[in-house]
Amino acid sequence: MPPASLTFFTRLLAQKGQPLLIAGPCSAETEAQVLATARGLQALGTIDLFRAGIWKPRTRPGSFEGMGAVALPWLQRVKAETGLPTAIEVATPRHVEDALRHGIDVLWIGARTTVNPFAVQELADALAGTGMPVMVKNPVNPDVALWAGALERLERAGSTDLVAIHRGFSTFAPSRYRNAPTWILPIELKTRFPHVPLICDPSHIGGRRDLLLPIAQKALDLDYDGLMIETHPDPDHALSDAEQQVTPARLGEILAELKYRRRSTDNADYNSKAEELRQKMDVADREIVEALARRMALVEELAQYKKANNVKILQLDRWHEIFASRPEWAARVGVDEKFVGELYKLIHLESIRKQTEVLNGRPVDGVAHLGPGL
Numbered sequence: 001m002p003p004a005s006l007t008f009f010t011r012l013l014a015q016k017g018q019p020l021l022i023a024g025p026c027s028a029e030t031e032a033q034v035l036a037t038a039r040g041l042q043a044l045g046t047i048d049l050f051r052a053g054i055w056k057p058r059t060r061p062g063s064f065e066g067m068g069a070v071a072l073p074w075l076q077r078v079k080a081e082t083g084l085p086t087a088i089e090v091a092t093p094r095h096v097e098d099a100l101r102h103g104i105d106v107l108w109i110g111a112r113t114t115v116n117p118f119a120v121q122e123l124a125d126a127l128a129g130t131g132m133p134v135m136v137k138n139p140v141n142p143d144v145a146l147w148a149g150a151l152e153r154l155e156r157a158g159s160t161d162l163v164a165i166h167r168g169f170s171t172f173a174p175s176r177y178r179n180a181p182t183w184i185l186p187i188e189l190k191t192r193f194p195h196v197p198l199i200c201d202p203s204h205i206g207g208r209r210d211l212l213l214p215i216a217q218k219a220l221d222l223d224y225d226g227l228m229i230e231t232h233p234d235p236d237h238a239l240s241d242a243e244q245q246v247t248p249a250r251l252g253e254i255l256a257e258l259k260y261r262r263r264s265t266d267n268a269d270y271n272s273k274a275e276e277l278r279q280k281m282d283v284a285d286r287e288i289v290e291a292l293a294r295r296m297a298l299v300e301e302l303a304q305y306k307k308a309n310n311v312k313i314l315q316l317d318r319w320h321e322i323f324a325s326r327p328e329w330a331a332r333v334g335v336d337e338k339f340v341g342e343l344y345k346l347i348h349l350e351s352i353r354k355q356t357e358v359l360n361g362r363p364v365d366g367v368a369h370l371g372p373g374l
């Protein structure tokens with residue numbers, strides 16, 4: 001048994017040695033619906049935490065905004081009858097107070113609240129000294145600093161039992177997802193908060209039942225610590241997020257279809273082959289970096305000529321030529337064209353930066369300052 005000083009989440013993870021599974025309806029609608037969901041989940045035997053939204057932050061007024069505090073005793077019944085610990089979303093100190101009074105085990109901060117540092121600070125202060133486990137969803141906008149900031153506010157106020165939930169980001173561009181996963185952002189958060197377990201919410205990322213399995217699989221392959229999946233006894237008639245909810249039985253099928261891969265293995269054959277391939281990759285990477293150095297030296301030489309001849313840096317014909325030819329070369333050798341196109345945007349930006357430095361004689365911002373969308 002892990003020591004008692006371990007927090008709710010680290011203890012669960014250590015005991016289970018498997019991804020944490022959080023499930024339950026998007027919203028608590030009736031006592032019967034909440035209990036039916038909980039019984040269905042209990043029957044699966046692998047669910048660690050029951051979730052239900054009580055206060056729903058909806059985009060527009062007039063849609064179902066949750067049952068409010070009347071639903072709290074329903075969750076008490078869930079715990080009494082199934083033994084499942086319960087979790088609800090909180091957005092105000094008043095919500096925290098109500099939840100504590102009704103013995104809710106875990107709280108989460110929703111995506112629309114994480115964006116607001118005032119609201120997060122008020123919650124952090126309300127939670128100070130309670131020892132409550134808190135899950136922090138990513139903000140709706142793709143800003144990892146805001147997500148990290150929310151975790152920091154909670155940590156500074158003394159909350160130590162934290163989890164981050166990746167539920168995807170709003171985008172203007174059309175997407176197959178309800179909320180774009182932008183996997184690089186949760187990975188960045190994980191590198192900044194290695195001690196905070198990371199959980200994926202495929203329901204709000206996908207927005208559709210058929211995307212739950214591939215998104216959940218990807219999260220497990222990226223070494224996430226768990227999943228949160230919305231479940232409802234009659235998903236089609238759910239009062240919120242109907243298209244993305246599944247029955248507890250269907251959730252059981254999805255969980256059985258997932259491949260649970262291990263972090264490492266004792267298999268000596270695998271380990272020596274992996275080591276050999278990684279060494280070859282090191283050599284290939286060194287060649288890539290050396291090729292970049294040769295290319296940048298040529299850029300610098302060209303910039304000196306441009307300076308001597310008073311010629312502008314950006315030559316659109318050249319830009320078009322680069323972005324037509326490089327992806328084509330990539331396709332011919334079996335490398336993804338889009339990937340090489342993106343790579344050349346970075347290389348070309350660095351080339352412009354270097355030339356600006358030569359022509360104008362002062363350092364300018366590199367690509368790192370241009371933001372995630374460049």
Ligand code: PEP
Nearest residue numbers: 026053110111112167204
């Ligand atoms: C939810 O979990 O039901 C919810 C409202 O999520 P989010 O804050 O991610 O939109």
Ligand code: MN
Nearest residue numbers: 026230240241
């Ligand atoms: Mn929902």
